[in-house]
Amino acid sequence: MPRIGRRTFDYLVFTGALSLPLLAMFPGAGQGGAATSPAETPGAASRIVATAASMSSTPAAIDMEAAAAATVPRALGVVARPGLSYRTSWIGNTWGYANQRWVQIDVAAIAVTPEGDVFTNAPWDEGGGEIGHYRDGQLLGYGGESHSWGKSGGDAIAVNNDYVFVAQLVSSQGAKAAIEKNLPPEGVEWYGVSRRLRSDIRKGVPFEGQMNWAGSPNTFLRIATSPASEDQSIHGLAADATTLFVSNIAENRVEIFDARSMQPTGSFPVHEPGRLALAPDGSLWIIEGIRTDGSRRVVHYKRDGTPTGELTLPPDTVPVDLTLDARGRLFIADNGPRQQVLIFTAADAALAPDHKLPDQSVHGGSSMRLSATLGETGGIYAGRAGAVGPLRFNGLTGVGVDRAGNVYVSMNNWGPRGFDSGTGHNDGALIESYTPDGKRRFSLQGLLFVDGAQFAGGDPPSVYSGSKRFTLDLSRPPGQEWSYAGYTADRFHYPWDPLFHMRQGNRGMPLVRDVDGRRLLFTIDMTSECLRIYRFTSDSEIAIPSGMFSGSHIAGAWPPKQPPAGEWIWRDTAGKSRFAVRDFEQTAGAKNAPTLGGWWVDERGAVWEATESTGIRRFPLEGFDSTGNPVYHYASMQLWPMPSGFTRIDRLNYVAADDTLFVSGSTPERPYVSSNWNSAGSTLARYDHWTSGHPVLRYMIDLPDQGPPETQAINGFAVEGDYIFAAETMTGIVRVYERATGRDAGRLVPGPEVGATSGWIDVSMPVTAHRLASGEYLVFVEEDAHGKVMMYRVTPPPHPVAVSSLTAH
Incomplete structure (x- = not known):
C-alpha cells in the first residue's frame, strides 16, 4: 500500500x-x-x-x-x-484511462522477453496496475489480483517461455479475515511468488502446495513470513524453461524451484540477495548486500551456487538491476550519481563499434570489463539540472534487452525502495526503450500521484x-x-x-x-x-x-x-x-x-x-x-x-x-x-x-x-x-x-x-x-x-x- x-x-x-x-x-x-x-x-x-x-x-x-x-x-x-x-x-500520463489504459505510477522491476514484451511489477499502483504487460510502447493489460484483500505487488519479476513469475506481498487484514479468507494472522506478512500465464497474466497457473483463495485465479507460493514491522520482500527472480531462482533475503539464500511443478529443488547461501540474471550458459549474476547501504556488489555464481568471481564496478556505482543479452554482455542499471546503464563484455570479446568508449579501461575481479554505457553521464542532472530528455535517466529501477539488441529501462525518479521506506515510491514512473545505437524508441510516462x-x-x-x-x-x-x-x-x-x-x-x-x-x-x-x-x-x-x-x-x-x-x-x-x-x-x-x-x-x-x-x-x-x-x-x-x-x-x-x-x-x-x-x-x-x-x-x-x-x-x-x-x-x-x-x-x-x-x-x-x-x-x-x-x-x-x-x- x-x-x-x-x-x-x-x-x-x-x-x-x-x-x-x-x-x-x-x-x-x-x-x-x-x-x-x-x-x-x-x-x-x-x-x-x-x-x-x-x-x-x-x-x-x-x-x-x-x-x-x-x-x-x-x-x-x-x-x-x-x-x-x-x-x-x-x-502527466501517456494515456488518460479511456479504453482503460494508463501508465502505472511506479515500476520497481521489469522482465523483457527476446521478442520485446515488457512485464512490470511494483508494490503499489492506485488503479490496481501493479503487474503490467507492454509491447512496442503499448499497454497490453494489467494482471490484477495485486490490489485487494491484502494482496499487493512487489519488487521483482521474471519470465520464461510459458510463465511470468511475480513477487507479491500478502498482508494481514485482521484475525477474522485470516480465518475466513486464508490470509496472514494479525501483524504478519507473507512474501512469495505468483505464477501467471505469459499469454495472459490475469490467469494463474495452479500447482501443488499453492495458497488457495476462494474465487481467486491467483496462484501463490509462500517463500517467507515475518512480522509486519519487518520487511523481507523478495527483490530478485530469474527463470528459464526448467528452473526458477528466488532471492530469499529473510534467510540469506537463493531458493531454487522447478519452474513447472514449483517444487523446491535446492538452495545456496547469498548475503542479502537482490536482483538475479541468468547468463546464456546457465550461470547466475547476483546483486548482493542490498539491505546494507554501501555494500552492494555483483557476484558471478555457477548454476549450483558456487561463486566464481566478483565484478569490479566503477567508483560510486549503485547497482540496482542487471541482465544479459544474447551475446553474453552484462547490463547493469546504475542508480548512483552516474545514472547510466553500464555494459560489460567478456575480456576476450570484440567490442561492437557503436559501443566503444574513449577510455577502454579494464576493471579486474572477473572476466568482464566495462565496454560501453547507455545514457548521459549524470542523467537528468547533467547540464541543465532537472531537464528531461532521451538518455537522461533518473531513478533507474530496471533494465532489459531483447534479441534485436533494443534496451529497455524503467525509472521512478528515486530508484528501488529501501527496506525502511514503506511500500514504494509515489513520484512517478517511466518505461523507455532505446535502439542498439541509443535512439529512443518510446517513453511511457505515469508521472503524478x-x-x-x-x-x-x-x-x-x-x-x-x-x-x-x-x-x-x-x-x-x-x-x-x-x-x-x-x-x-x-x-x-x-x-x-x-x-x-x-x-x-x-x-x-x-x-x-x-x-x-x-x-x-x-x-x-x-x-x-x-x-x-x-x-x-x-x-x-x-x-x-x-x-x-x-x-x-x-x-x-x-x-x-x-x-x-x-x-x-x-x-x-x-x-x-x-x-x-x-x-x-x-x-x-x-x-x-x-x-x-x-x-x-x-x-x-x-x-x-x-x-x-x-x-x-x-x-x-x-x-x-x-x-x-x-x-x-x-x-x-x-x-x-x-x-x-x-x-x-x-x-x-x-x-x-x-x-x-x-x-x-x-x-x-x-x-x-x-x-x-x-x-x-x-x-x-x-x-x-x-x-x-x-x-x-x-x-x-x-x-x-x-x-x-x-x-x-x-x-x-x-x-x-x-x-x-x-x-x-x-x-x-x-x-x-x-x-x-x-x-x-x-x-x-x-x-x-x-x-x-x-x-x-x-x-x-x-x-x-x-x-x-x-x-x-x-x-x-x-x-x-x-x-x-x-x-x-x-x-x-x-x-x-x-x-x-x-x-x-
Missing part, C-alpha cells in the same frame, strides 16, 4: 472504493470532445445567503448571523445559462506539479497538450529535501508564486500538516529547499536539529539546504500550532493558515534574505478570531488584489461530519474588504457534506476570474459557482477522454484554475486513480441568455 493517497488500506480494500467510476449523472456531458453542464435549479444545490452588512474590526469576531438577520430581503437576478462549455483533458498542478506564465507557459514542470501547447488534441519538461528535485545535491524524508513520498500540492521577479514554489501535504517552500535559479529546473512551516515537532531523525517540541519555521540561512539550530524560529513557549485545516499563499507571498478552531493566521512576506529565501517571522503574524457562525474553518483563499477572503468550514446548522475527515466543510463564505477593518459578508453557499451511506463532500476549492471551482471528494466532479453572487453555474464532469472516470480526491488543495488572456479557463484537479491530473478547458458563455428573479433571505 502507498504511504499516502488513500483513506486507509483496510477501508479501501474492504469497500473496493479505490477508484470510483462516475455514473452517467449528466447526459450529454463530454460528447464530441466537449461537454456542456446541465441547467441547475437555482438554490437546489446550494443555499445562498446574501448580505451587505459591514462588520467592523481587524481582527475581530465577524457576526455572520447578525449580519444576515439585518439584511433586508431583496430580489436577486438569477441567470439561466446554457452551461459551461468545456472539454476534458489531462496531464497525490499531486496537483498549477499554471505559471512564461514563454512557453508552464504547469508545475509538486516535483515536475510541464510545458503546454494548447493547439494539440486532448491529452497531448502537455510535455514533460523538468524534474524539480535533486536527491544528490539536496538530500535533505522534505520530499525524500516525509512519509508521503511526494512533495504535495503546488502553489507557484512570482514575487518581485522571483519564482517560488510552495507545497502542501495531503492533510495540511506542513508547508514547504522552494526557490529557483535561472540555470536549473531544480526547486531548492528554502523554508518550511511545521505545526509541531516531526517524529523521527529528520529534520535534524529541529526544536524538540512546538511549531517552527525553518529558513535555509546558509543557502545549503541543510538544517542548523539557528535556522529554526519558534513561537513563545514552543507550543504546537492550532490544528490546521488548510494553507494559502496569496499573490504577494503572504502565508495564510486556516485553523480548525481558533480562526485565521497570516504571515506577511517580509522580503528576501541574501540567499533568496522568503522571510517570515512569528512576531509579524496577524490573527483573526473564528468568524461568528462558523464552528470550524477548513479552507481559505485570499485575493490580495481586491482584499477578498473565501472561507469554508462547518456551522452549527451544518456541523462537522467526521467521516468526511479531510473535507472543506459544509459552508463556503465570501468576505469583501477583509483587512480593511470593515469586512463585508457577501454570501454563504451550502456545500454537499454528508456521511454514509451516500457520502458527499467537497475537498477543496479554487477562485479564479469570475468563478469558484470546488472539487467533489468521491467523484472528482467540479462544482462551479459564480464568484460575484455565489450562484451555481454548472458542473465539470470527467468526459470520455478519460473514461468518464475520476478517482477520489484525497488532498486539502485539490484544484487550481487559471484564466487565459483568451478568456478560456484551465482547471486542474487531482486524480489519484490513474496517475495524472485532470485538465478541464472551460469556455464560459459570453453573456446571460435569460433573467428571472429569486427572493433571498
Whole structure:
C-alpha cells in the first residue's frame, strides 16, 4: 500500500472504493470532445445567503448571523445559462484511462522477453496496475489480483517461455479475515511468488502446495513470513524453461524451484540477495548486500551456487538491476550519481563499434570489463539540472534487452525502495526503450500521484506539479497538450529535501508564486500538516529547499536539529539546504500550532493558515534574505478570531488584489461530519474588504457534506476570474459557482477522454484554475486513480441568455 493517497488500506480494500467510476449523472456531458453542464435549479444545490452588512474590526469576531438577520430581503437576478462549455483533458500520463489504459505510477522491476514484451511489477499502483504487460510502447493489460484483500505487488519479476513469475506481498487484514479468507494472522506478512500465464497474466497457473483463495485465479507460493514491522520482500527472480531462482533475503539464500511443478529443488547461501540474471550458459549474476547501504556488489555464481568471481564496478556505482543479452554482455542499471546503464563484455570479446568508449579501461575481479554505457553521464542532472530528455535517466529501477539488441529501462525518479521506506515510491514512473545505437524508441510516462498542478506564465507557459514542470501547447488534441519538461528535485545535491524524508513520498500540492521577479514554489501535504517552500535559479529546473512551516515537532531523525517540541519555521540561512539550530524560529513557549485545516499563499507571498478552531493566521512576506529565501517571522503574524457562525474553518483563499477572503468550514446548522475527515466543510463564505477593518459578508453557499451511506463532500476549492471551482471528494466532479453572487453555474464532469472516470480526491488543495488572456479557463484537479491530473478547458458563455428573479433571505 502507498504511504499516502488513500483513506486507509483496510477501508479501501474492504469497500473496493479505490477508484470510483462516475455514473452517467449528466447526459450529454463530454460528447464530441466537449461537454456542456446541465441547467441547475437555482438554490437546489446550494443555499445562498446574501448580505451587505459591514462588520467592523481587524481582527475581530465577524457576526455572520447578525449580519444576515439585518439584511433586508431583496430580489436577486438569477441567470439561466446554457452551461459551461468545456472539454476534458489531462496531464502527466501517456494515456488518460479511456479504453482503460494508463501508465502505472511506479515500476520497481521489469522482465523483457527476446521478442520485446515488457512485464512490470511494483508494490503499489492506485488503479490496481501493479503487474503490467507492454509491447512496442503499448499497454497490453494489467494482471490484477495485486490490489485487494491484502494482496499487493512487489519488487521483482521474471519470465520464461510459458510463465511470468511475480513477487507479491500478502498482508494481514485482521484475525477474522485470516480465518475466513486464508490470509496472514494479525501483524504478519507473507512474501512469495505468483505464477501467471505469459499469454495472459490475469490467469494463474495452479500447482501443488499453492495458497488457495476462494474465487481467486491467483496462484501463490509462500517463500517467507515475518512480522509486519519487518520487511523481507523478495527483490530478485530469474527463470528459464526448467528452473526458477528466488532471492530469499529473510534467510540469506537463493531458493531454487522447478519452474513447472514449483517444487523446491535446492538452495545456496547469498548475503542479502537482490536482483538475479541468468547468463546464456546457465550461470547466475547476483546483486548482493542490498539491505546494507554501501555494500552492494555483483557476484558471478555457477548454476549450483558456487561463486566464481566478483565484478569490479566503477567508483560510486549503485547497482540496482542487471541482465544479459544474447551475446553474453552484462547490463547493469546504475542508480548512483552516474545514472547510466553500464555494459560489460567478456575480456576476450570484440567490442561492437557503436559501443566503444574513449577510455577502454579494464576493471579486474572477473572476466568482464566495462565496454560501453547507455545514457548521459549524470542523467537528468547533467547540464541543465532537472531537464528531461532521451538518455537522461533518473531513478533507474530496471533494465532489459531483447534479441534485436533494443534496451529497455524503467525509472521512478528515486530508484528501488529501501527496506525502511514503506511500500514504494509515489513520484512517478517511466518505461523507455532505446535502439542498439541509443535512439529512443518510446517513453511511457505515469508521472503524478497525490499531486496537483498549477499554471505559471512564461514563454512557453508552464504547469508545475509538486516535483515536475510541464510545458503546454494548447493547439494539440486532448491529452497531448502537455510535455514533460523538468524534474524539480535533486536527491544528490539536496538530500535533505522534505520530499525524500516525509512519509508521503511526494512533495504535495503546488502553489507557484512570482514575487518581485522571483519564482517560488510552495507545497502542501495531503492533510495540511506542513508547508514547504522552494526557490529557483535561472540555470536549473531544480526547486531548492528554502523554508518550511511545521505545526509541531516531526517524529523521527529528520529534520535534524529541529526544536524538540512546538511549531517552527525553518529558513535555509546558509543557502545549503541543510538544517542548523539557528535556522529554526519558534513561537513563545514552543507550543504546537492550532490544528490546521488548510494553507494559502496569496499573490504577494503572504502565508495564510486556516485553523480548525481558533480562526485565521497570516504571515506577511517580509522580503528576501541574501540567499533568496522568503522571510517570515512569528512576531509579524496577524490573527483573526473564528468568524461568528462558523464552528470550524477548513479552507481559505485570499485575493490580495481586491482584499477578498473565501472561507469554508462547518456551522452549527451544518456541523462537522467526521467521516468526511479531510473535507472543506459544509459552508463556503465570501468576505469583501477583509483587512480593511470593515469586512463585508457577501454570501454563504451550502456545500454537499454528508456521511454514509451516500457520502458527499467537497475537498477543496479554487477562485479564479469570475468563478469558484470546488472539487467533489468521491467523484472528482467540479462544482462551479459564480464568484460575484455565489450562484451555481454548472458542473465539470470527467468526459470520455478519460473514461468518464475520476478517482477520489484525497488532498486539502485539490484544484487550481487559471484564466487565459483568451478568456478560456484551465482547471486542474487531482486524480489519484490513474496517475495524472485532470485538465478541464472551460469556455464560459459570453453573456446571460435569460433573467428571472429569486427572493433571498
